Amino acid sequence: MNTFRFLRPSVNPILVKELRSRMRGIRPYAILTIFILFMIVIGYIIYQMSLSQVRFGMTVLSPQVGQSLFNGLALCELFLVIFLAPALTSSAISAEREQLTYDLLVTTPLKPLRILWGKLIAALSYLLLVIFAAIPVFSVVLIFGGVNPRDMIKALLLLLISAIFFGAIGLFCSALCKRTAQATVLSYSIILLILGVSMLLSLTWGRFSDPPGQNVPEYILYLNPFSALSSITILTPMNFNSPFPVMFDSSMIYGGLAWQTLLATGVLIYDENGPLVLPIFRATILLYPFLTLLLCWISSHLILPRRRWWPRWSDLGFLLSLVLFGVLIFMLRSWWYVPTINRIPF
Amino acid sequence: MTTLAIHTVNLSRRYGRMLAVDKLNLSIEGGTIFGFIGPNGAGKTTTLRMLAGLLEPTGGEIHLMGERMSSNGVQAQRLVGYMPDFFGVYDDLRVWEYLDFFARCYNLPAAQRRTTVEQLLDLVDLTPKRDAFVQSLSRGMQQRLCLAHALVHDPPILLLDEPASGLDPRARVELRELLRTLRDMGKTILLSSHILSELAEVCTAIGIMDHGHLLAAGTVDDVRRQLQGGAALQVRVLNDSERAAELLRQMEGVTAVNHSPVDSRILRVDGEINEEQQAAMLAQLLAEGVQVSSFHLEADSLETLFLRLTE
Numbered sequence: 001m002n003t004f005r006f007l008r009p010s011v012n013p014i015l016v017k018e019l020r021s022r023m024r025g026i027r028p029y030a031i032l033t034i035f036i037l038f039m040i041v042i043g044y045i046i047y048q049m050s051l052s053q054v055r056f057g058m059t060v061l062s063p064q065v066g067q068s069l070f071n072g073l074a075l076c077e078l079f080l081v082i083f084l085a086p087a088l089t090s091s092a093i094s095a096e097r098e099q100l101t102y103d104l105l106v107t108t109p110l111k112p113l114r115i116l117w118g119k120l121i122a123a124l125s126y127l128l129l130v131i132f133a134a135i136p137v138f139s140v141v142l143i144f145g146g147v148n149p150r151d152m153i154k155a156l157l158l159l160l161i162s163a164i165f166f167g168a169i170g171l172f173c174s175a176l177c178k179r180t181a182q183a184t185v186l187s188y189s190i191i192l193l194i195l196g197v198s199m200l201l202s203l204t205w206g207r208f209s210d211p212p213g214q215n216v217p218e219y220i221l222y223l224n225p226f227s228a229l230s231s232i233t234i235l236t237p238m239n240f241n242s243p244f245p246v247m248f249d250s251s252m253i254y255g256g257l258a259w260q261t262l263l264a265t266g267v268l269i270y271d272e273n274g275p276l277v278l279p280i281f282r283a284t285i286l287l288y289p290f291l292t293l294l295l296c297w298i299s300s301h302l303i304l305p306r307r308r309w310w311p312r313w314s315d316l317g318f319l320l321s322l323v324l325f326g327v328l329i330f331m332l333r334s335w336w337y338v339p340t341i342n343r344i345p346f
Numbered sequence: 347m348t349t350l351a352i353h354t355v356n357l358s359r360r361y362g363r364m365l366a367v368d369k370l371n372l373s374i375e376g377g378t379i380f381g382f383i384g385p386n387g388a389g390k391t392t393t394l395r396m397l398a399g400l401l402e403p404t405g406g407e408i409h410l411m412g413e414r415m416s417s418n419g420v421q422a423q424r425l426v427g428y429m430p431d432f433f434g435v436y437d438d439l440r441v442w443e444y445l446d447f448f449a450r451c452y453n454l455p456a457a458q459r460r461t462t463v464e465q466l467l468d469l470v471d472l473t474p475k476r477d478a479f480v481q482s483l484s485r486g487m488q489q490r491l492c493l494a495h496a497l498v499h500d501p502p503i504l505l506l507d508e509p510a511s512g513l514d515p516r517a518r519v520e521l522r523e524l525l526r527t528l529r530d531m532g533k534t535i536l537l538s539s540h541i542l543s544e545l546a547e548v549c550t551a552i553g554i555m556d557h558g559h560l561l562a563a564g565t566v567d568d569v570r571r572q573l574q575g576g577a578a579l580q581v582r583v584l585n586d587s588e589r590a591a592e593l594l595r596q597m598e599g600v601t602a603v604n605h606s607p608v609d610s611r612i613l614r615v616d617g618e619i620n621e622e623q624q625a626a627m628l629a630q631l632l633a634e635g636v637q638v639s640s641f642h643l644e645a646d647s648l649e650t651l652f653l654r655l656t657e
Contacts, residue, residue: 013450021438099434104495107398108451109423305400 013110014118022126035080035130039073039137046072063146070138070147071233074155075263077134078229081127081163082195086170086187088123093174093303094183103305112303113314116296120164120171127163131156154232158281162225165288166191172295175302198224202266216266218338221280228284230264234277282336286329293322349412351376351503351534352397357406358558359392366392368558369406374536374551376411376502379529381549382538383652389558390538391431394505397536398428411502427496431507431538435480435488442467442476445494452499466494470524486517490524497528504528506537510544522548554652579615579624581631582640587611590636597630599623 022028050065093115096102105115141147170187177183198220205216221227269276297318301308329336352374359367367389374380382390395401397408399415399422408415410425436444442463449459467473470490475483483491489509496504509525510518525535525548537549546552546566553563562569583590587605591613594603599619606612619627628641 010450010453013447016450017436017439017443017447020443021436024438099436100430100432101434101436103400103428103430104433104448104492105451107400107423107426107428108448109453110451 012114012118012121014115015122018118018122019125022122028126031084032130032133035084036133036137038080039076039134042076043069043073043137043140061146062144066141066144066146069144070141070152070155073134073138073141074159074229074233075226077131077138078159078162078225081131081159082166082191082225083188084130085123085127085163085166086173086184086191088126089120089167089170090174090183090187091180092119092123092171093299094177094180095174097178098180106303106305111314112300113296115303116171116175116299120167120296123167123170124163127167128160131159131163151232154281155229158225158228158232158285161285161288162228165292168292168295168299172299172302175299194223195226198227199263199265202227203262205266215269218266218278218280219283221266221278222283222287225284226263227267228281230267231277231280234264234268278338279336280338282338286332286336290322290325290329293318293325297322349376350374350409351378351411352380352536353409354393354397355407355409357393357396357408358404359389359396359401360404365558367396367403370558370560372553372560372563374534376534377529377532378550379525379535379537379548381546381552382536382555383552384538384540384555386540388540388555390540390555391507393555394428394507394536394538397503398422398426398505400428424499425501425503427499427501427504429492429496429504429506429509431511433488433492435483435491437479437481439480440477441472441480441483441491444480444491445498448495448498454498462498466497469497469527470494471520484517486513486520489513489517489521493524502532502534504533504535504537506535508539509537510539510541518544578643579619579627580640580642581613581615581638582609583611583613583631584637584639585611586636587613589634590631590638593631593634593636594627597623597627 046068047065050060050068053060093102096105138152141152169190170183173183173187173190174180177186201220202216205220206213267278267280269278297315300314300318301312350373352372354370354372357367357370357372358365370389370393372393382393384390392401396403397410408422410422413421413425415421436447439447445463445466446459449462454462464473467476470493472483472487472491472494475487480488480491493504493506493509496506510521513521525537528535529550549566551563551565552569554561554569581590581594587610591603591605594600594613594615599617600615601617602615604614604616606614624641628638631638
């Protein structure tokens with residue numbers, strides 16, 4: 001009977017435990033409710049903003065309202081997910097150390113990798129719940145129309161991949177730090193660095209470039225999830241040289257949301273053919289899983305009680321999958337690599 | 347010769363320049379309750395953690411149930427149930443879920459898991475608390491639950507670090523009963539304590555440790571003999587203590603007779619005195635007309651020895 005034991009699928013014990021304890025009490029439901037309410041309020045504000053343009057004598061078409069809503073809601077949800085993911089994972093390992101349950105856990109035959117996956121999937125499953133619970137709010141967009149379903153799927157994919165990546169950052173910090181407070185501070189610092197550096201550079205690049213007014217190199221934006229999302233949600237503007245007449249105000253390419261110009265700097269560029277949206281998200285959705293794998297690899301060593309840095313069999317698997325992933329990224333380079341060089345500033 | 351349950355050869359552990367455990371040679375037979383006694387910082391916890399596979403020895407070997415432990419400590423997971431001195435419990439988890447979690451960690455199949463959890467709850471007397479939240483249990487109950495978690499995979503060896511610390515007297519008695527039950531089930535139990543009286547009653551063997559060295563090991567009486575080189579008798583007489591002292595000095599095996607500084611009618615008799623000699627001694631005192639009100643082996647001598655030894 002025991003010979004075929006490996007055939008019997010066993011659910012990750014950490015996952016079972018985490019799911020049992022995480023959904024207890026009022027907190028998970030409170031967070032979910034606040035999340036959804038926040039999305040509804042943002043959606044309502046965007047709707048009112050779109051309507052207010054009518055008062056200034058502009059024609060607002062129903063698809064434009066839909067585009068604005070999609071734009072704003074997707075950004076809002078990404079923002080919430082990015083800041084919720086590390087909060088859910090940054091206590092994963094350090095809390096075990098703080099609560100003195102770590103010794104109990106590592107004396108069991110549970111592999112460090114299973115501990116990590118269990119923790120990550122448990123945190124993510126809650127995030128997934130939050131993301132999927134927000135889909136009905138998103139579906140308001142469908143009432144107004146104007147959004148390509150492919151874009152919606154792309155946005156959802158980016159949201160999921162970002163959730164996993166930012167969750168992995170929290171997990172890594174949690175395995176690294178002894179205290180949860182340290183882990184939380186560290187993971188938010190890393191996130192602020194990722195977001196802040198690319199945003200600051202893209203905003204100021206033109207002032208310091210030679211000749212001035214250059215676009216920021218696109219690789220600086222790859223790590224920024226907001227740039228990636230903007231590259232999905234910004235509508236590809238009408239070509240200036242198009243034989244068809246331009247049908248709408250060019251400010252509407254941001255869905256009428258002024259603050260998105262800030263997040264999307266460098267994503268929308270102008271060349272001799274007119275405005276162009278760089279598909280930054282392609283690089284991002286390849287880069288994030290790669291980095292997630294890397295973070296999990298390091299964490300799986302940090303979690304060991306002894307001989308942390310001795311090579312293990314799992315290292316071979318990690319190395320192999322990273323190399324394979326790297327090869328895949330390399331082979332897809334013509335799909336995701338969009339150089340900004342040679343583009344004349346408009 | 348039966349295989350030893352726990353056997354260490356020159357086991358050492360160094361923290362930087364501090365030698366926590368120095369060439370420890372420990373031999374514990376199966377089915378014993380072995381008490382590790384020593385002051386704080388003697389190296390007891392370090393030894394237990396090395397045996398549990400949580401800490402890598404700097405030198406030496408560990409054999410558990412006749413198997414030599416490899417350096418990665420993986421085999422220990424199967425053979426050892428470990429209860430740390432300070433342990434936490436998961437919040438928001440029920441008692442049965444807590445045990446179920448560890449049963450899953452040890453890869454127990456679903457049907458076996460259910461019966462194991464129920465049996466363990468029954469063993470540690472927590473069945474009425476089955477659905478209570480772990481954090482709501484009292485300290486003694488949490489201790490028993492932690493003990494139950496160490497038994498999930500039915501290990502032959504149990505390592506309990508300071509199991510009685512922080513328990514009230516009733517919980518301590520219950521723990522003692524539980525340990526006896528476990529010994530009857532054939533487990534070898536190694537427990538540590540810095541309080542001697544916690545252990546003297548329940549342990550079949552003890553080892554005294556200080557500064558990383560094992561000073562003495564064996565049954566309680568063995569250790570006493572090893573340390574003292576003979577039992578001390580305490581005799582209390584009603585009158586004429588001088589004459590009683592004189593009589594005792596002439597007896598066989600007696601090396602010294604001293605008056606207690608507290609009460610001159612209490613006499614402390616040192617020497618190699620076996621039970622027959624003790625009986626003869628008492629009979630002679632009575633025959634000589636000495637009124638003896640109390641005649642016994644000095645009970646606290648181990649405690650005082652321990653204190654003297656570990657100063």
